[in-house]
Amino acid sequence: MYIMVIIKTKNLSKSFANGGIQNHVLRNIDLEIYDKDFTVIMGNSGSGKSTLLYALSGMDRPTFGEIMLNGHAIEKMKEKELAVMRRANVGFVFQQMHLVSNLTLFENVCVSGYLMKNRKPKEVHDQAEELLKRVGVFNEKDRLPSRVSGGQCQRAAIARALINSPKMIFTDEPTGALNSKIGRQVLNVLTELNQEGQNILMVTHDVKAATRATRIIYLHDGQINGEMTLEPYTPEQEKNRERQILAFLEAKGW
Template sequence: MADTILQGEKITKIFHQGKAEAKVLDGIDIKIYEKDFTVIMGPSGAGKSTLLYSLSGMDQINGGHVLYRGREISSLSEKQMARLRAEEFGFVFQQTHLVSNLTLLENVLVAGYVGKKDSAEKVRERAKNLLQQMDVEEAKDRLPAQVSGGEAQRAAIARAMIGRPGLLFADEPTGALNQANTREVLGLLTDLNREGQSILMVTHDLRAASRGNRILYLEDGKVCDELSLEPYNEMEEKQREREVSQWLSGLRW
């Protein structure tokens, strides 16, 4: 069994609307393992993104504990949590959230300077290498509005990786992309995981979920089932998707 990189204990998240309250996360226990590609699935409104944000410290929880590499992080101050996210976590969302008046390269550089792990020269070198790895090097001097959605998302992945994160969080990273760009982005995430990158991804897409080696199913604020798979193999893609589909059908997804 791989080492636990992130752990949630009895995580509870409640949203209030006037006098009414909704318990979105209901005492969830969850472990994310080092070098795994873990996927969270479930029906709409199950709390998938809320769980992701709660584990990453972007949302405050109402009860329970979150530990990163054995360290309690759910009680950190806002400043301490921001520092931890900058130094240890990477984030990729459905929308790229690239700064519109900065080039792709500048967007990646800004994120690298925030982490302050390397010198400015090393950050620039790593940013260029990442953009090359993400196959958007030729577009590095363009603004986000001047590139395709797929190119923008690949640049966003480069931005997320610039600080060498211990854990990469991805929330519906292909949700706004066409089929061709979806495949490219999933290929990049798969390659990163093969290189040892730990990934936690929320998705509603069967093909995206099939890239993971562990899929957790969230429903009614609880993790109610999970599926373990071998590392992704392109040669067995269709068989893998059928296996995931059958598992989801059994859960009435």
């Protein structure tokens, strides 16, 4: 069966200079991310998880190597080209929601849609409303971020990430600032989106969040040090999945 590759890297490397010494954060990574997967990147602190996510998404430049994202050789693009590519192909959900404080949830979602010049305002508005319904915060759409809960802000951030129908959603510790109950609600939204066909790549250190994965990639000192695949998530299998993932991580020295 043919499996579509959404992201492919070759010899992906990233280094930072610190006091004249090169710190090699990513080391010659060859990686493929597949269509309809919920891919999770895990590893100890300093392993390069977030650096890898930022490189794959075009948010940061690699020092060396190649990155193909949905057919685009992003390491060759100029900054303006990268910005246009990201608007059309990727959405971002971070630990800190980065919603604009003086805009309502609805307006925060719409802003990203307005950046696509080929879209009419009514089309953006209609889709924003549908997405806010989809993530369960439509009733709060006219409230400012300061007037709703952290979980509601994060769900609005997911709607914002989806407004341009991206090929891939990148998310970095999306439940890190939330309590367990609200974090679970956010994970439920991401899981449902993936099972409907949305590609998701998530960085996390949380095993409970990682249970939602169909594939886990483990990083160690900037290199891939193993991976595991899982069947699509079901609540009934959550505890068993958690045990499997813990065993995998412990074998890697996590």
